[in-house]
Amino acid sequence: MAYVARRLLQSLLILVGISLVTFVLLYLVPADPARQIAGRSATAQTVENIREQLGLNLPFYQQYLRYLGDLLQGNLGRSYLQKTEVAELIWSRLPASLLLMAGAIACELAIGLTMGAIAALRRGTTVDNSLMVVSFVGVSAPQFVIGILLLYVFAVRLEWFPIGGYGTFAHLVLPSVTLGFLGAGWYSRMMRSSLIDVLGQDYIRTARAKGLKRAQILFVHAMPNAILPIIAMIGIDIGLFMSGIVVVESVFGWPGIGQLAWQAIQRIDIPIIMGVTMVSAFAIVIGNLLADLIAPLVDPRIKLR
Template identity: 90%
Template sequence: MLAYVARRLLQTVLILLGISLVTFVLLYLVPADPARQIAGRSATAQTVENIRQQLGLNLPFYEQYLRYLTGLLHGDFGRSYLQKTEVAELIRSRLPASLLLMCGAIFCELLLGLTMGVVAALKRGSKTDNGLMIVSFVGVSAPQFVIGILLLYVFAVQLGWFPIGGYGTFKHLVLPSITLGFLGAGWYSRMMRSSLIDVLRQDYIRTARAKGLTRAKILFGHAIPNAILPIIAMIGIDIGLFMSGIVVVESVFGWPGIGQLAWQAIQRIDIPIIMGVTMISAFAIVLGNLLADLIAPWVDPRIKLR
């Protein structure tokens, strides 16, 4: 186990290094001048050049990248060009909201997706199965902002059960979590249905039935633990996606996460913030996949870590 974790951590370092290089290259090639944007349209050429020198934008690419890596090794993500604040501090201030929304969304997608998938598999070919798969298809296909606006209109405006937007209480968390979770629930329900149908055909399930085990023991003791393995891998990916890819939902509900921070930085070509959010999101994805790989043998002891 320790050797496996050490090897994966080494791979994580190499992956993050590659992501940082690719992202830095892309931002370096963007046909925009951050120094000009910071100085303003009325600034003189000398003023723009002075800003460029202060930020190190006049240095060759490899020197800029090495300076960034050196700072990164010391936990320094740089300083925002426009907000004049340390990127680490900006991310730290937004991270709790993003983590809270991520946990809420994963809980909702698992609760909805696994429930629909199990029921659909047990009722295979019935109207219930068809209805649940239609709901899953809608969840996968519908734009998130449409789902969010509909939920706001029904449960916040018409019924008044939840606040229209904001952050700070459990009620603020419910609607954005359901909005994000509804999309994942569509994927999870389809995956769980297919996986569970396949598991229920296996010989050991027939053996369990022949031994006289109850349907509940067969389902929860044998079938679901084996069928849920693909779901665990998907959760690892969702961790990173929910960390940074939820700009639309955050905008609809006024949620102060790092998704909005990243979008604002992209609009202003604020390179340090873009790099910081990208690295945090990449680390979250890699960490999520590692945790998924470590949890899988606990769910199914037949899986060996190598």
């Protein structure tokens, strides 16, 4: 419990730090929110009145403390341009993003762990080298390039999947593969290295000497230990997803918070940018915390201190 309490406190401090850094950066953006709200034809007095209503005429530290107070109450502010509460906008888009994230995690685990296990079992062969080349491409290629190539091949040429949109399983496949391909590359390399190390341990040699079947040795004795580093990476992956989801959702027209953030960036709608940033940061922090807490359940040798 002491460990959990300490990690929760650390997480809270991280979120406060992220809010401060983001607030400073957006404060320095050369844009006038009051003018955006009032419109180009508004008088100077109207703009000044709006600035006063929003508290934009206050010193920086007062603006930040005011924002932080609202944030602690769950108030993410109101969109300057859409005239809607940011929390409502994010909440309406969140299910689509969570669905895409779940699909991406499933893809990267299925592809990455399979490739890594095969490469480890075929170490030093052409199969091993080929799979590692594919994994290198996965971690190196920009996601928008992968997305466009998948669209061209499977949506335009073969017509197996729709070009974009949302609503069916077919719409989910290509964006999930695009978002998960990067993680699959990392997972395959890590799985290969970890499994090779585990297969060289004494208890694996003992299992072989007892005459256990190869499949039993692999799935019962080797995989549970080799997969431990992957668990920690899943929490970190949430951060990678949040950074890549903006591009992927824009390419495939997926109506999630990534697309919402991209639209807000184009229009310099600061409350939405802040809101999406904080929700993403919260997801990353919680993901890493859960990864730390789940690891001892998989391997009792790991102690939380």
